């Protein structure tokens with residue numbers, strides 16, 4: 001087990017990053033809102049702690065935690081959310097598409113389930129060159145009902161690919177309860193294809209890390225994919241539009257119960273108070289700098305709006321003469 | 322008179338048709354709590370047997386609706402975002418659309434696919450901002466893009482009564498529109514019939530979806546200078562060529578504003594048909610998205626790639642001045 005303080009640092013960084021981002025949504029600096037990762041921090045932290053720098057991930061619409069845990073710069077991530085030229089994607093991607101290939105982030109994806117085959121293809125391409133690389137793909141409970149995810153489980157198992165399927169079961173797909181949408185079980189989806197599956201406490205960073213470490217080791221040994229289902233709870237809105245619209249699909253009692261097990265508190269309790277306070281202070285500094293960097297960065301130039309459309313830099317016809 | 326919002330008009334159309342016809346049912350993600358507002362109150366009023374919250378399984382529930390339609394139901398599917406049509410494209414373009422012909426007329430597939438917010442929404446970025454109505458018109462699925470609350474009501478009612486599959490796109494840029502309407506006068510509006518929102522004698526502007534409102538604003542600004550007729554086809558397939566032809570008989574000049582990618586967008590079809598068959602006294606023009614557009618996240622970049630009023634004004638002025646010889 002690595003230093004509990006390292007895991008604490010990651011969950012706390014994600015927690016505070018999301019809270020700062022929500023402030024910027026409310027102040028209008030982040031346009032279009034975000035899908036907050038609050039409550040699910042242990043999963044990104046635990047899984048990414050089991051990965052090496054050369055390993056890769058794909059992420060989801062609720063992706064800031066994954067991106068930060070894999071090592072993206074908080075300042076450039078915040079700048080991306082604010083649509084600035086200095087952002088990870090030069091302001092082209094925003095909250096749902098944060099990508100940083102330099103640290104192994106193949107991109108967040110706004111289509112539920114769509115990233116799993118992409119991760120699996122990347123794992124195959126790496127494996128066939130003999131590269132020592134595992135690819136972890138994050139997805140929600142909602143994604144396990146997408147045909148493409150099931151098709152991907154089959155491919156990954158059939159070809160024994162070094163993929164880690166990480167399902168974050170936060171109880172809901174938007175307003176739809178997991179039990180109302182999933183027949184059978186999530187782990188059972190994997191075992192049906194002969195893929196080992198574990199269901200773990202997704203509120204405990206060390207429990208996630210332990211499961212991910214086992215799965216990643218198996219992948220590195222050539223034993224093929226694994227799935228871990230991390231049982232968690234979404235503390236905040238599906239998307240920040242809920243802060244105004246307030247759809248009613250879960251009660252206050254349930255929310256209080258769900259929030260009573262907090263991954264930041266759970267991991268924090270494993271770190272001496274003085275160390276924790278030092279980490280907290282350092283994170284505040286990093287995030288103050290990140291927000292300042294984001295808001296002081298230039299907006300991208302509209303003259304280059306169609307730039308990067310094609311990899312060869314070619315341009316197409318404009319929309320008006 | 323009541324002040325009717327576009328979304329409420331869609332909601333009312335579905336509720337009225339569900340009340341009138343027990344075969345009408347609703348399928349989609351989060352339709353129970355109505356995250357898009359379009360299905361508000363339907364679960365309570367009609368029950369879970371007719372308002373079904375689905376898992377996130379677009380391909381399956383789209384094909385499921387085809388089967389239910391073959392067995393006598395009239396399903397409406399709500400797709401939360403336009404990109405979900407891509408996931409279900411085979412089920413619509415290759416299955417639902419083809420049943421009637423392939424079965425030699427034995428089968429009909431009355432399914433309505435509703436996208437309650439199509440096109441760019443601030444901050445939703447590349448994968449949520451397409452406005453893919455031209456794709457469906459190209460395939461030949463009946464395709465409707467209402468611009469106003471009355472039209473949203475009337476066209477959705479007609480779509481639900483159609484015996485063929487119909488895709489209804491509510492443009493994100495129009496769903497905020499409200500209108501004072503006489504609720505008692507709301508009724509079905511036939512598919513395939515355009516609407517002249519403003520008469521004019523110099524230039525016909527064909528405007529689609531949210532751009533109807535832009536065209537009306539620009540026509541008003543230019544009123545002293547150029548007399549602009551604003552024609553909203555409302556249905557893109559089948560298209561009201563007769564209505565457009567009559568307008569061009571008056572003006573002879575055509576500008577289209579279309580929130581599609583330029584190449585093979587419906588604007589291209591309108592220009593081509595006008596050039597082939599209708600009266601044009603000057604080269605037609607169109608204002609579209611650029612070829613192959615992927616809308617970037619940052620707001621200024623996103624706006625830079627969408628058709629806008631400035632471009633429309635320029636195109637109208639150019640069309641008004643030019644002739645084939647010039």
Ligand SMILES: Cc1ncc(C[n+]2csc(CCOP(=O)(O)OP(=O)(O)O)c2C)c(N)n1
Nearest residue numbers: 062110111112140141142143172173174350
């Ligand atoms: C294929 C697809 N269908 C629908 C949507 C709209 N949508 C965005 S997030 C979401 C819920 C996803 O739930 P889950 O996979 O459990 O992830 P969570 O939001 O809980 O993190 C839905 C339905 C989408 N983006 N992609």
Ligand SMILES: [Mg+2]
Nearest residue numbers: 140141172173
């Ligand atoms: Mg979920």
